[in-house]
Amino acid sequence: MEKHINTFLQNVQILLEAASYLEQIEKENKKAAEFLERRDRECEHGYASTFPSMPSPRLQHSKTPRRLSRAQKHSSGSSNTSTANRSTHNELEKNRRAHLRLCLERLKVLIPLGPDCTRHTTLGLLNKAKAHIKKLEEAERKSQHQLENLEREQRFLKRRLEQLQGPQEMERIRMDSIGSTISSDRSDSEREEIEVDVESTEFSHGEVDNISTTSISDIDDHSSLQSIGSDEGYSSASVKLSFTS
Structure with missing residues (x-):
């Protein structure tokens, strides 16, 4: 939206510049018209003031053609200048109107005019x-x-x-x-417990030999008790030995 606003403001600025340009052209045209009018008045005044009040016939015959030719040259030069000024003015006016028309067309595109507006001033x-x-x-x-x-x-x-x-x-x-x-x-306590369990399960070779010897001797005692009970005529109860490992 800011971009559209900037574009619109630029177009309005261009339009204002065109309006100021037109005002300047109008002022210049007015000055040119005043200048031409003043030149025409001066030419008319110069042509009227060339003749003397009562010249002698000889002087009149000798000076009148020269003065007439000078006035004719002056009038022809002023007419050529006015024609050139008029053509310049017409060209400037033509360019001004074309530029103004272009600015107005751009302004119509930028401003929401509505569907009911067909002609605009x-x-x-x-x-x-x-x-x-x-x-x-x-x-x-x-x-x-x-x-x-x-x-x-x-x-x-x-x-x-x-x-x-x-x-x-x-x-x-x-x-x-x-x-x-x-x-x-x-983590430290668990590490200590694991180390304790590992140390409790370690045995020396002498302990392993004692455990195996004790187990064998216990088995022999159990066999001898069973044989003695059978000789005496009663059945001996089985002896359960618990081994700790």
């Missing part, structure tokens, strides 16, 4: 362009005010979030440090 288009520019400026001011409010609200929410995250972040760091300490203590 230059003054009407300029008034509508002025009103449209005021509307765009008002919309731009409202948008800028709304943007500033949103930026202030964003800064407030950001500060509030930082305030809320401060205690939570410290608590989280403290809990993480406590959890890491507990986990390290557990």
